[in-house]
Amino acid sequence: MNHTEEKAKGPDFIRQIINEDLEKGLNEGKVHTRFPPEPNGYLHIGHGKSICLNFGIAQDYNGVCNLRFDDTNPTKEEQEYVDSIIEDVRWLGFNPEIFFASDYFDNFYDWALELIDSGKAYVDSQSAEEMRLNRGTPTKPGTDSPYRNRTVQENRDLFEKMRKGEFEEGACILRAKIDMAHQNMNMRDPAIYRIRKESHHRTGNKWNIYPMYDFAHGFEDALEGITHSICTLEFENHRPLYDWFLDNVSAPCHPKQIEFARLNLSYTVMSKRKLLELVSEKIVSGWDDPRMPTLSGFRRRGYTPASIRRFAREIGVSKVNSLVDINFLQYIIREELNLSADRAMAVLDPLKVTISNYPEGQIEELPGENNPSNPEAGERMLPFGREIYIEHNDFMEDAPKKFFRLSPGREVRLKHAYFITCDEVIKDDDGNVIELICSYDPETKGGDSPDGRKVKGTLHWVSAAKGIRAEVRLYDHLFTLENMDDMEEGKDYKDYLNPESLVTKTECIIEPSLALAEPGKTFQFLRQGYFCADSKDHSADHPVFNRTVALKDSWAKLQNKKNQGA
Template sequence: MTDTPSTPDAADRKPLVTPNFITEIIEKHLEEGKYPTVVTRFPPDPSGYAHLGHIFASFLDYRTAAQYGGKFNLRMDDTNPELVKQEYVDSMVDDLKWMGLDWEDRLYYASDYFGRYYEYAEQLVRQGDAYVDSVSAAEMSRLRGNAHTPGTPSPYRERSVEENLDLLRRMKAGEFENGAHVLRAKIDLSSPNMKLRDPVLYRIVKHPHFRQGDAWCIYPAYDFEHPLQDAIEGVTHSMCSLEFVDNRAIYDWLMEKLAFDPRPHQYEFGRRGLEYTITSKRKLRRLVQEGKVSGWDDPRMPTIRAQRRLGVTPEAIRHFASQIGVSRTNRTVDIAMYENAVRDDLNHRAPRVMAVLDPIKVTLTNLNAGQTLSLPYWPFDVVRDSPDGLVALPGGERVAPEQAVRDVPLTREIYIERDDFNPEPPKGYKRLTPGGTVRLRGAGVIRADDFQTDDAGQVTHIHASLLGEDAKAGGVIHWVSAEKALPAEFRLYDRLFRVPHPEGENATDDDDSAGISEHDAEQAQTPVDAGYMRYLTPDSLQVRRGFVEPSVLSDPSDTRYQFERQGYFWRDPVDSKEDALVFGRIITLKDTWAKDQKAEGAKQPAKKASSNVAGDAKGISGEGGAEAQKAQPKQPSLSPEQEAEVARLTALGAAEADARTLAKDDALLAFVKGAVQDASFAQVASWIVNDLAVGVRAGDVKVKAADLAPLAHMLAEDKITTRVARDALARAAASGDAPAAIIEREGLNAGLSDEDLQKAIEAVLNVNLDKVEAYRGGKTALMGFFTGQVMRSTGGKAQPQKVAEALKAALEG
């Protein structure tokens, strides 16, 4: 399914992307006639498989172009010959197309333009804007200086144009070994932006390229290739995440020196991380290489290929992507938002059938002849909520509810779950007990008359009487026929990591060190610190062997089911065969991690998610009897009035998840109606949902919603840090003072001087000399530790990006 709209008119553009600072820029450019059309691109590096970290950026690029009737390009950034592979390209193209992205015939490769990049490199040399340097990598790093010391010119910086051209051409001809020379831009060695201190444009890499073979032995750096390809392909708005904010200066420098007109511009948005997940391809490769997972498509992996094998649908992924707001700040999304998107999609897609994963045999002693029952695929709530009054059969055909049934054999011997019988039941147990009754789903009530055990005391067989439909029972359990059910293997997948932030609170999604992009880390061959592996979930894959009702054998192999009381499953598309069924659990019926996360919180507190889904994960009504109903209360769908309110709030800029939470909560909705309706609205709505909700409902929040807009503007303009904003928000909620007034009164927006930041860094390093030594020995993941220590010592006044840059200079200088 391809989610590409027709070209909209300016007056009635479909809001595929909620209004944000990028759409404001685009609309201004279109009004001014700066560009004839909008062109965006998504440029993944094919050194691994596409993953969940790509979802937000790729959909932002794609849907922004679609919203303004523009063009969207897919580009493979294949400039690292040692890591890129055709396998990775093929998987990315297939997975992104499966997700619904449509680039028509515009699939490009950076390697398509190697010749043109080289021509531009020679042009820069002839202009005196680039030179061949011959110092070692370590010496080059030393000569660049640090945040407080300007760089020192390389002894080769003033080579003549002729000498530089000769060396560059010999580099291209393969005369030199790796590391002997590099081509550097000649920009500004005293710039406070370290990226501008003569960045490397070309490296010697003697390794065959998967598309170009041995045609090249010098390869362009990302900062050189990326802006040039944007310009060549006519990209107008080049969107990337915040770790590239300093790289924009190189982008602009190249556009000026090479006189592109019209030229593209780079815009940075806040990255969206996802809890319990890593998306660094280098780290994912290590999981595969060390056998921690079975491959890139292991259903526990965060790759799109793995999610496909798991059974997640593209519609669920698109819905998740549509809920994530765009801003200028990095945020970590509560994984419940992704899981709820999957559950909500499956709730109305997956017919209900029965499977027993840990079987124990029950003989119905008074049932002499078998029966065939006609049981519905869908519970009442799904039938009731159907917009057309119809429901789907497993093959997808929509029929009247009375036709959506399947035959289920009831025989003298059946299987039930081992946990559904307890000889010594605890208080409140509502399943089968000696002498007790329980209802079999669709088959009447049974009473356990006797049971047998083995030498270890484990129950092996239960003898029961079928009492009929009118008998009383406190609970409902599922079952299958012991004679007719199909044997099957059931794979129960859990989260791969057991903590919300396996890379540490201050790590970025793509690298160990805050502020360092994966492109830089890959090209520099930065060692991968394996500390994240200690957070792998034990037994994240459990295998059960049980039985499933025989009706599934006639269904399409890609049918998603809800196995009653067990979760959502489908046949594993790789390993399942008709004579050897294998079902993988897509997701549980509800969030089973809430209790575990609370316990784990004492060890590693989870960040507050910027976009959250209030309350527990949505349960599925009508499944599992009274006990399951109590554990999983149905979340009512929104009324037409509430849906209209969601539309109004999202039009103002609120993320969809926040809008839905506000619309169904009268207290929050009344409060948010006082907010200023400008560019700050999305941030204000997020604060109300995620930071103030409990207090608003209790009537304890004294600050007015209208007073939050100035605070949101200060945060968006980088005048304050996120920590300062949240501290001011909490104090304003308690006192009633405007948060911006609190910040002004106490000088919290004054930031931190470079001198004070340097002192704080020196103090942190001096008391952690062992960690400094470990970092310099290759454990670069410690950057997150150092950043956190400095941020705490400065009371949150320092900007994390400046801290990361100054720390890197101090540690590596």
């Protein structure tokens, strides 16, 4: 894939740091980054930003970016997540070499022994509650563990027994011996290894102890020759510990950790714990539910890799946390699909129209352009007959002056077809409009009038005889609160679930060509929005379409208002 268009307009602060390192001749002029997800869930769009950043930097500097799984916690990790992460990274357009932290477990163990032998690590037998109480507070120093001065040999023996599984979980841990009075709480004798008698998805039952992330992180980077370890901002206070571990063992190199602000998106939660709850409690249909902020959810909803890459590029990277308007992401996919998506007609709330002066039993094929932005996309043929369907809200019996659609006695244009006029309204016993009787002007074939008369309304439609029934899913924000960090005290994030986040319409009528759409293919439904054939449920016998984004472009309108006010 050509990523030339993916480069940032100017060097961000991370690239500025890399440029300075290269000017100093550091790392032999090489740039080597990594994307290190923990396989305990599906990736969300915040991870997508990190993927684009790390792989994009590697490409900009003719370097390398590793996909490395930080699989050091067997209690939460599954092969399903590994597979989904690889799929997401490749979907975004990158083909990385794949690494696993679990490949380095023997190295980690040796480095733990090295710290023990140098008197910089010890086995602590305090309970978890005792350690919590003795850790202190940000303003109060911690208290040394009574086991802090165990001899090197005693620590070695105990650590070996931990490895063999001779202790129960929680009986003891291995801690680094740094400074219990350190201002940075992360430096107060942090845990290095904990006992976990769990089978690992790659190493099986070989290990009864597993390293902590802070301990393993820097060593993984060093073993892979990473030059710039790019993390999100919450790891800034962990950087001194990252450096301490590398400085106190015989690591092959010392990567530089750089932090940037994570992505926060309006009307969205990014917490893996919360996303897992949404899935496990069946609030959504799965990790790839199109309402989820996961990359698989965006993919199923009809977003493209190019739209995610452009979004990541244009929002840039910063050292300051901020909230990104989801309307900007919708603006990007709308712009792309406006150029690339074929047009089609679908009636989501059908109202029957009988054209009284059109020959009974006759079906003619009318040409319709596939994409006005791309003449090479060609045309498709649209079946037209005496009976058609239009949208229910395209008719109003007592229409106000600015209602330019169909009403009694008013003439409108049917897209690619004819002018029609409403002559009669048929209602059921409850007074609901169930059918319109109209007449057409055969001289207006193709939607143009030879006498030059103008009509203000143009409607989409579908043949009643040839149209196909379909299911259409209208997706909206999963939450009603713009900034999910602003929840009222005492409220849970699930209190803000949007009851209208999914509206399913099962009586829709679509033009016949749409039933043959390949799963994942995106269309512009005229006057409705952009929709894609669902990647799981769509078939010719049961067409299912997901709304990617509506035609309304609130982001562009907002920008126009700002520009006019400037």
